[in-house]
Every structure is written in structure tokens, then in C-alpha cells.
Amino acid sequence: MPEVLVAECPECGAEIEVTDVIEGEIIECPDCGVELEVRSLNPFVLELAPQEEEDWGE
């Protein structure tokens, strides 16, 4: 059984369970759909993903 990581969505408070994620990865809250960034795995910390400036294709 892969390790299940659990944290609260900083936007809507819903409980989020994930397995296969790495640091810096972007996931969406299954409840409110907001974009979250995996800031660290141990402890498992989720934060609102930063707004991306318009994409320049640089």
C-alpha cells in the first residue's frame, strides 16, 4: 500500500488524500478545484499555487 498523504485544503478546508506526488507538484482540491502546490512531503504541506504570469513561451 503506497503511503497516503493527508492535508487540509487551505481554501475550502476539505480533507485531501494523495499518494504519488513530489515536491513542487501542482494538484487540484477535489472539492473546490483550487490549484494547490505541494510545498513539502514530510511534513505534507499544501499551499495555494502561485498565479502564473502570462506565458511567454520563453
Place this chain on the structure above:
Amino acid sequence: MPEVLVAECPECGAEIEVTDVIEGEIIECPDCGVELEVRSLNPFVLELAPQEEEDWGE
């Protein structure tokens, strides 16, 4: 017995025998003392070594 290389001194015509030399090495003619450069080993070619410009220590 290391291989003996033989050539004529381009300056004084003396026969020069050498063993342990490599390409680009400078040797002196045992007869007239002029500086010679080993231009190639096979065939064994000796030429007058170029005059060095004043040494700049660069």
C-alpha cells in the same frame, strides 16, 4: 637496445645518432653545436630550430 635514429646535421653535415627523442624536441649537433628540431621521427628529419623571439614570460 633502444632504436638508434640517424640523420645528417643540416648545418655542418655531421652524422648525428640519437635514441630517446620525441617530435618537436630540440637537440644540439655534437659537432657544430647548432640547435636542431626533430621535425619527424619516421622518417627521422632534423631541421634548424627556429630562432625564438625575445622571451616575454607570457
Place this chain on the structure above:
Amino acid sequence: MIVVKIGGSEGINLDLIADDIAALAKGGQQMVVVHGGSAETNRVAEALGHPPRFVTSVSGYTSRYTDRKTLEIFEMVYCGKVNKGLVERLQRRGVNAVGLSGLDGRIFEGPRKAVIKVIQNGRRMVLRDDYTGKVERVNVDLLRLLLDNGYLPLLTPPAASYDGEAINVDGDRAAAAVAKALGAEQLIILSNVPGLLRNFPDESSLIPHIPRGQVESAMDFAKDRMKKKVMGAAEALDAGVRRVVFADGRVEHPIQKALAGQGTVIE
């Protein structure tokens, strides 16, 4: 005034290009040259045990993930080996070239993208230590100062962020920015293909001409890296550059042929 962009991909013949620049410069043609160095950078990065990593932005553009170590390798190749190799070729042909990066005198200046979102191995990621950005301002005064005193500016990324940090920017769009800033008549982009190809890599599918209005549609043909080149061209044309030509950097007199319309002409 013309601006010439020399691509960094394999197969481009720097000696033939240098011959052509020398011929044109001696003929009185005012010119600024911008060059890349991506292929060489990949080789050196591998050799130094820091293989290049490319990331694809959410809207599908690929760019080099430029962390601090990569930036140094990037500078070694772009500003060291390639830039000075070209300066030497031009000096030996009697052209008084001056090689500069965008950092020098802030010739290329623009915002650094502090955070970018990319797709990496199928995962959507936030990248923070990526030294990448874009060119918003060109130091035209310094370029004019050099041009008016008989020097040929030979420019290369990186650029300077507004805080003065080195940032990796796309060479083609930097060249377009230079063409705009100097009010150049033509922007010539040399690469290792004859021009824009309808179906890459079939060189017979060259698109000879694209009216300015249809540039956006040309984007569909453009393969990944070519997309950025076409974006650069569109920007240059919008800013008053009369003509952009994508031409072959592997042949003799590549610039003169491009000026004569050989390749993909956009106007």
C-alpha cells in the same frame, strides 16, 4: 540597418556566415548580429555532468530549465565559446566586431519570471529557481554608440532582469526586440533548415512567402522551437520591421541570399 540572428543548432556554418557578414559590412551595410548556442550548450552540459533539462510550459512551449548551474554553463558557451569564436572569425576578416551579452550595459533588459508552471515527466510542477525571462527593453544608445564608431555589435543571451540578474531569454525574440528598437528594415533568421517547412523535416516543403496577416496561421506549421521564431517575427513586423526572412544558415552567402528573398519571406 539589418539584424541577423544566427541559430545555435547543428549544421550552421559559421565560417560562411562570417564571410558574408564581412562582405556586407565592407559594402557599407549597417548590421547588428545576435546568436544562439543551444546545441553546443547541451554538449558541454552533458560533459560537465549537468545534463540539460527541458520543461514544457502549460501552453506547450519548451524551454531550457535554467537553474544557477545551468546558467553558468549557458554563459560559458554562449558568451565564451560561441560569441568569442564569432568575434575572432570577424576580426580575422577585417570586421571590428564587439561581442556583448544582454547583461553588458543592460543591452537586453526585462522581467524575470520568478515562478513558472511546467509539465515535467507528466507532472504539472511549479519551478522557482528558474533564471528565465524575456526582453522588454533594448539599450539602443549603447548599440548606436558602437555602430556610429565603426564597430559591429555581436550580441548573445543572457539578458539582465530589472534587478540586474542574468536571465535566459530566447535568442530569436531578443533579435526581434533589437530589430524593433533599432527600426531595422529587415530581420534575417538563419537556422539549419531552408526556412519554415510545411511538413518538417521535408526540406522541399519550404513555404516561400507568408503575408503579414497570415503569420498566426503559420504558427500551426511551426514545429515546437520554430513557434518561438515565428512569434518573434510577428512581433518585429508589428513594430515596423518591414520584412522577416527565415533562411538557411548552412549555405554560401546566406544573408545575401536571404536579402534577395531566398527562404521564407514574411512581409
Place this chain on the structure above:
Amino acid sequence: MIVVKIGGSEGINLDLIADDIAALAKGGQQMVVVHGGSAETNRVAEALGHPPRFVTSVSGYTSRYTDRKTLEIFEMVYCGKVNKGLVERLQRRGVNAVGLSGLDGRIFEGPRKAVIKVIQNGRRMVLRDDYTGKVERVNVDLLRLLLDNGYLPLLTPPAASYDGEAINVDGDRAAAAVAKALGAEQLIILSNVPGLLRNFPDESSLIPHIPRGQVESAMDFAKDRMKKKVMGAAEALDAGVRRVVFADGRVEHPIQKALAGQGTVIE
């Protein structure tokens, strides 16, 4: 006007030097900086599998055997990594630095030694493919053009031969040539020792002062690489530079301390 030479050896603190340059430049001090990069070049050459080879000239000077491959690595480190790393540090501190090699605009120009005689592994050898030479002319017009327009020139080898080839030249003597050409009052040479040491590497054996006339005798103390530095100093003084200071490049405010006479002062 002062000329500052930043050595390329280990231990030199580029951030402290950049702080000091920024403080002086903002105080109105006109300056040209020349830098080296030997330690870093050795590291990169090893990593790229082309380890550095040093040759000793018949009269006992060591220099880097600079074949074509070495020249490219030399350019990658001097003109790429080190030069742009310093330009970035200065730009971030609000100094509008412009990084240039001696090839650019032929800022450093001089003869290439086509043939040199050296001692290699005990054998006296003729070396033909050595891209080495010395600086005989400095493009003062270009330096003045930049200085008068608010830019700080940050210079590095290689130089240009009269045929426009890239040639490896000694950074210290290039700095001396710049000091002479610009009529600078002082030449500050920063390295990883407090100055000229009577018995290297004992840092307490610092020689605080050497009158111009006794410089030749100072050569006896000078260790191998230091010999060239002292030769450069002597040349600068002969050409009217009022004062040369060998100072420590590892401390805070290294240039201001040197200007205040800390290190080995020769005048």
C-alpha cells in the same frame, strides 16, 4: 582613473570586491577592471577531459600551453563564467558594467608568438600550435567611449593578434598595459595573498614598500607567477603610472584598503 586587476586564483572574494567597486564608482571614481580566471579554467579543463598543461619557457616563466582546444575552454571560463558573473554582480549593485574580452574591438592587441621554446618533462621543445602572445596596443578610444557614457569596462583576456586571432595573454601585464594607455594614477593588483611576500607563503613576510628603483631586486622574492605580476608593475611605473599596489583580494573593501596603502606599495 585607476585600474584594478582581479586575480583568478582560489580564495579571492568576488562579492566583497564587487561591493567595493560599487562604493567607489558611486563615489565618482573612474575605473577600468581587468580579471583573470586561471584556477577555474584548470577545474573546467579537467572536467572536460582536457587537463591543463603548463610549459616553462627557457628563461623560467611558466605559462599555460594554449592549444586550440584549451583556448576554447579558456574563453568559456574567462569570457563566459567569470566575466559575466562579475558583470552580474556589478549590475545587481547598480553599476552599469560592460564585459569585454581583448578580442572585442581589439581592446588588447599584440603579436602572437608563432613559435616558442619550452621545457616539457625535462625536454627542450619547440611548440607551434600555442595561441599565446602579449599586449602591445590597447584600444583606448573604445574604453574612453564607454567610460564617458557612464559604463564601467570589465576586461578579460584573450587578446587579438594583429591578424585578429585569439591569443592567451597574461592578465596582469594586460592590466599594466591598460593603466599605461589610460594614464591611470594607480594600478591595484588583487590576489589571494596580502601582497609580495619575502618568503612565500608566510603571510607575515609581507613587503610593505618597494621604491621604484628596487623593483628588479623584488623579482628575486617573487615566486614564479608573481614574477610576471612584478614585471607588469615595473612596466606600468616606467610608463608613468604613479603607483602600483599588490593587495589582498580576500578581505572587505580590498580596493579602498589598497588605495590607502595596505599591501605592497611600489612607487
